[in-house]
Amino acid sequence: MQPEPGSRVGDSGGQVAERVRRVIGATGVSQREFARRVAMDASKLSRSLSGVRRFTVAELVRIAATAEVDVGWLLGSPGGTSAKPSAVRRGRPGAAAAPPEGGRPLQIVRETVRLIAERGFHAVRVADIAEACATSTAAVHYHFPGRDELLEAAVRWCMDEDTARRAAGIADAGDAADELRRLIELRTPYTAQRRRQWSVWLDLWAEAARGTAVGRLHNAYHRQWRATVTDVLRRGVGQGVFRPTTDPDADALRLTALIDGLAAQVLAVAPGATAGTSPADMRAALLAYVDVTLTAPGPSRGSAARS
Structure with a gap:
């Protein structure tokens, strides 16, 4: 057995x-x-x-x-x-096709993330995921015994991808002010991939409100994201690029709340629409907030924040 x-x-x-x-x-x-x-x-x-x-x-x-x-x-x-x-199967009739790039489990997780972004957590069925992967539900359950385990794996993968992109995006930042502007750029949903990711994040807020396992994962990840912003602000005060009156914890809370709210407004507008909040509007509002409330006075500081 x-x-x-x-x-x-x-x-x-x-x-x-x-x-x-x-x-x-x-x-x-x-x-x-x-x-x-x-x-x-x-x-x-x-x-x-x-x-x-x-x-x-x-x-x-x-x-x-x-x-x-x-x-x-x-x-x-x-x-x-x-x-x-x-090599084990070579020469045997009926050998399975080569696995997808990264392996079947990663393909299943990626397709799960895509479907969550398009339909929401509660509308995604294992049968839909199997169809998207051109496989059977039994094959999906072989890798992920239950739907809950699959959803958790998808959320963790999405968070890991975001963390990796963030680390790469700020790796060569000049100072804390430059790093914060890059974080804002990375958080602005200009591309289809970023819109999909934000769709998952917004759905996760609802899951967090319901106290589900994936919702708790999202809460932990959001605390990590806010801690990153707090650390950037704290270092910026030490470098003299942010105002000495900056409260890293409180200002990180305000800035991340502003990012979340503006992103929700951007996603409420269909791509290419002429009315509503656009990604460019979101970026401009965030940089203006940083310039007015956080950036240390000085001609080079203000112009850099608006660039």
Whole structure:
């Protein structure tokens, strides 16, 4: 009898964790990046590798699919092999098609995020996700035993993607004022991808109000985002680019609230519409707020904030 996807895998000797470590090492990416690729919380992966937590069958299936190794080998089955599935299947009639880029689990998660953005959490069915991935509902449930687990994985992936883009976008910022302007740019929904992401965030606010698991995830992530803004403001005061009267905590609260409210207004307007709040309006309003209330006096400061 096959184990259920959500069941835990015994690993008293640590062999499963060691095989997963070998798989991660072979990919050449960081542990956090690998966790993102398999739609797994990085802290859960870390605890599983250290033996504090046991992997579920579903998690090992996703790891095997992403790394293109035999899941039987990961599970310690006698006939398992570390060869890529394509090599194991080579020459067999009816071999499965090559997995999508990044593996089937990542494809499922990406399509889930897209459908959430288009339809909202409660309108997305597993059957819709399976259709978007050109696979079956059974295949989706093989990787993600339940809809709740799939939605959580999708939200975590979306948050990880946002964090990675943010880190890349501010990596070479000149000072805290430049960093804050870049954060504003990254938060302004100019592109279709950013509009989709904001659609997910807005839906998550409703989930947070209902106290759901994904809503609690959103609350934690929003606190992290606001803490980032607070840190930028605090460093800016130290650098002299923001007013010494700036209260980093209070001003971060006001600025993030303004960003959220303006983004909701932008998304309420269809792309290309001539009336309503546009992304350019949002950007101008945010930079004006920063210039008037936060930027330290001086000719170079004001002109930089308006650029």
